[in-house]
Amino acid sequence: MNEEHLSEEQWTAALLNEDREARTHIAECAECAAEEQRLRAALAGYGEEAREAAQRPAAFWAWQRDAIAGRLAAQRTPARRLVWAGTLALVILLAAAVVRQAPPQPAAVDPDEALLVDVQRSLRREVPATLAPATLLANEMNRAAEAYENRNSPQRR
Amino acid sequence: METALTKAAAIVASTRAEGIAAGDFDALVRQHQRRIYRVLLAMVRNPDTADTLTQDCFLRAYEKRSSFRGESSVFTWLVRIAINLARDHAKNRRAGFWRRLFLPSQDEGVAAAMDAVADPVASAEQIYAARQGAATVWAAAAELPAQQRAVFALRFAEEMTLEEIADATEIEVGTVKGHLHRAVNAVRNRLATETPRHRGRQK
Numbered sequence: 403m404n405e406e407h408l409s410e411e412q413w414t415a416a417l418l419n420e421d422r423e424a425r426t427h428i429a430e431c432a433e434c435a436a437e438e439q440r441l442r443a444a445l446a447g448y449g450e451e452a453r454e455a456a457q458r459p460a461a462f463w464a465w466q467r468d469a470i471a472g473r474l475a476a477q478r479t480p481a482r483r484l485v486w487a488g489t490l491a492l493v494i495l496l497a498a499a500v501v502r503q504a505p506p507q508p509a510a511v512d513p514d515e516a517l518l519v520d521v522q523r524s525l526r527r528e529v530p531a532t533l534a535p536a537t538l539l540a541n542e543m544n545r546a547a548e549a550y551e552n553r554n555s556p557q558r559r
Numbered sequence: 560m561e562t563a564l565t566k567a568a569a570i571v572a573s574t575r576a577e578g579i580a581a582g583d584f585d586a587l588v589r590q591h592q593r594r595i596y597r598v599l600l601a602m603v604r605n606p607d608t609a610d611t612l613t614q615d616c617f618l619r620a621y622e623k624r625s626s627f628r629g630e631s632s633v634f635t636w637l638v639r640i641a642i643n644l645a646r647d648h649a650k651n652r653r654a655g656f657w658r659r660l661f662l663p664s665q666d667e668g669v670a671a672a673m674d675a676v677a678d679p680v681a682s683a684e685q686i687y688a689a690r691q692g693a694a695t696v697w698a699a700a701a702e703l704p705a706q707q708r709a710v711f712a713l714r715f716a717e718e719m720t721l722e723e724i725a726d727a728t729e730i731e732v733g734t735v736k737g738h739l740h741r742a743v744n745a746v747r748n749r750l751a752t753e754t755p756r757h758r759g760r761q762k
Contacts, residue, residue: 413747414740418721440692441743444750445715447693448700452716455606456597466596466610467588470617477618 407434417441584624588617591634594717595641601712602645604701612648616641631726638713638727646705692750699749703742710735711742 408416408424415421416428416438428434595616600609619640620627627636700711709728713719721739725732 410744410747411740414736414743417743418736418739440688440750441747443689444692444696444746447689448696449716449718451693451697452601452712453597456593456600456609458593458596463589463592466592466613467585470588470614471585473614473618474621 407431413441417445584617584621587620587633591637592617594634595637598638598712598717599641599645601700601716602642602705602708603648604697608648612641612644615644619644632723635723635727639729642709642728645709649705691753695749695753696746698753699746700742703745706730707738707742710738711746714739 408427412421412424412427416424419425428438592613596609596613599612599616600606603609603612616637620637623640627633631639696715700708703711706728710724713724713727714721719727721732721735725735728735730738
């Protein structure tokens, strides 16, 4: 590398107009001035070509905006449908879960009606349930008494 | 009567406060589509790809519009999205290297554009030099890594400031300078080897 001329770093700084020392050198050095001119011309050509290549008729930009709007609409439509379908599915699932998990509610019982049913059941029995053992004992005693009388009756003698 | 300028100012004001409203989006596309397309074309060098990526850029911007808080300009924010898309596209392209190897070069498009750019009263040698110089820059830029190419294009095609480039690429200004230095050096080297006047003059 020739140290009389600009270093690589100085070239970049010179092109960015950031290095006063480099600018001074270019102003005094015909060789570097020529190279800078060629570099700037090439870079300017690149920039102009980039802008020129991007030139499009108005119809192209209108078509591009329509394409963007169309793609946006296409993106939003499935999204909305998906939201609706998801909401509907969620409601159905929740309803099914509520129906399956809810315990069967006992029918409301009127206390007066319950008392009446108890009374009717007691009346249908021959004896109250609590006196059943005494009833059995009484029946047994009655049968024993009848057997005794049958054995000691005059006809039999 | 509302002018384009007042409408743009209203968009900027509203975006700073609450992100970009859906209703403002068409005006935003209208305002920035040309420049975003230009940035992308400088990066990908293919008009169809640049068009597709421009559409993708605005779609992604729409999706993220509520997150925009106005720390940077809308254009810088859009450029940031565009650069990320171009970078993703470059990654995907690498997979198709062998297919592209047999496709015709797109340098004809560059040459045709340079015909339009060249000064009509310039000499044939000047026109040739201008065309060759710009084509050499394009070729050198095409071989740069994606980040360097983006920085180079934003500086020399879009003429953005270093601060704007740093904002758009989400890197420090010093790193932008580093990328520019390497890119300019690559361009100088290429010019030195490919342009007759530069031969034997490389530093």
